[in-house]
Amino acid sequence: MNVAVITGASMGLGEEFARQIAARQQNLVLIARSEDRLKALASELEDRHKIRALTFTCDLSVVGAADKVQEFLTEEKLHPTWLVNNAGLGAVGGFDEMDAARVHSMLMVNMTALVELTHRLLPQMRLSRDARIINVASTAAFQPVAYFNVYSASKTFVLNFSEGLHEEMRGTDVNVLALCPGPTPTNFHVTGEMDAALFDKGQSAADVVRMGLEASDHNRAILVCQRQLPIFLMNYMPRFAVRMAAGMVARRMMKKGVGSKES
Numbered sequence: 441m442n443v444a445v446i447t448g449a450s451m452g453l454g455e456e457f458a459r460q461i462a463a464r465q466q467n468l469v470l471i472a473r474s475e476d477r478l479k480a481l482a483s484e485l486e487d488r489h490k491i492r493a494l495t496f497t498c499d500l501s502v503v504g505a506a507d508k509v510q511e512f513l514t515e516e517k518l519h520p521t522w523l524v525n526n527a528g529l530g531a532v533g534g535f536d537e538m539d540a541a542r543v544h545s546m547l548m549v550n551m552t553a554l555v556e557l558t559h560r561l562l563p564q565m566r567l568s569r570d571a572r573i574i575n576v577a578s579t580a581a582f583q584p585v586a587y588f589n590v591y592s593a594s595k596t597f598v599l600n601f602s603e604g605l606h607e608e609m610r611g612t613d614v615n616v617l618a619l620c621p622g623p624t625p626t627n628f629h630v631t632g633e634m635d636a637a638l639f640d641k642g643q644s645a646a647d648v649v650r651m652g653l654e655a656s657d658h659n660r661a662i663l664v665c666q667r668q669l670p671i672f673l674m675n676y677m678p679r680f681a682v683r684m685a686a687g688m689v690a691r692r693m694m695k696k697g698v699g700s701k702e703s
């Protein structure tokens with residue numbers, strides 16, 4: 441059975457990916473740590489769209505997580521055709537004061553799991569006539585962001601990795617997209633202990649996912665989901681000015697008196 445594999449599907453953008461891909465009549469494998477949420481979503485989508493939706497509860501920050509996902513797919517005789525590498529987490533604050541476990545999770549989930557899962561699933565995906573990889577990066581990927589530094593650097597990695605893979609897959613049936621949302625009202629700022637104000641004004645998760653799926657339909661390499669002007673203007677600003685401005689925005693995301701702890 442062909443399936444779309446979605447990481448971080450228990451809430452936020454990942455849940456929205458599950459809803460919109462299910463509406464396209466695709467079978468799903470939903471991955472995250474929150475088993476109850478995954479199961480409830482899978483059952484709802486199976487009923488509503490008459491598809492199969494399986495769940496795999498997995499902590500993607502653990503070494504070997506991608507191998508576990510691959511083993512699950514093989515055991516269940518599932519053929520991955522779409523992969524949405526969406527799971528991720530952030531943290532704001534001074535680097536030297538950041539919680540060590542959260543730094544480790546950011547690196548493992550945002551980068552290692554994304555690359556290893558893509559690496560494990562791509563050979564099978566290449567057998568499909570309509571294979572998709574959607575890697576969720578961020579507008580934070582386009583410049584260094586002081587006080588959001590590990591997160592933004594991890595998303596720069598995702599952006600560059602995805603663009604490189606897009607080129608490697610040129611002329612094949614595998615579309616690779618780096619989706620770069622701006623601040624989006626999900627649970628992201630809650631687990632990251634960030635001030636909600638910036639996120640509340642952002643595009644909805646439903647709009648971000650709809651635009652991402654359309655960009656993937658057209659095999660675009662990158663989609664930026666916010667006003668393009670600031671990113672466009674950055675190309676004409678000196679690098680020191682860009683990093684100072686980005687750091688000022690990130691400092692505004694810090695809640696007063698709150699550090700960064702593991703979610």
Ligand SMILES: NC(=O)c1ccc[n+]([C@@H]2O[C@H](COP(=O)([O-])OP(=O)(O)OC[C@H]3O[C@@H](n4cnc5c(N)ncnc54)[C@H](OP(=O)(O)O)[C@@H]3O)[C@@H](O)[C@H]2O)c1
Nearest residue numbers: 448450452453472473474500527528578623624626627628
């Ligand atoms: N919201 C924004 O403003 C924004 C902007 C740009 C980019 N993004 C990116 O968008 C993606 C989705 O974030 P979101 O906004 O939807 O945030 P969210 O609501 O916090 O959802 C994050 C998802 O990632 C999963 N996850 C986190 N740690 C995990 C782990 N160790 N193992 C497995 N799954 C894990 C969570 O599931 P469990 O907790 O159940 O494991 C959850 O399903 C992330 O890559 C984020 O960096 C978000």
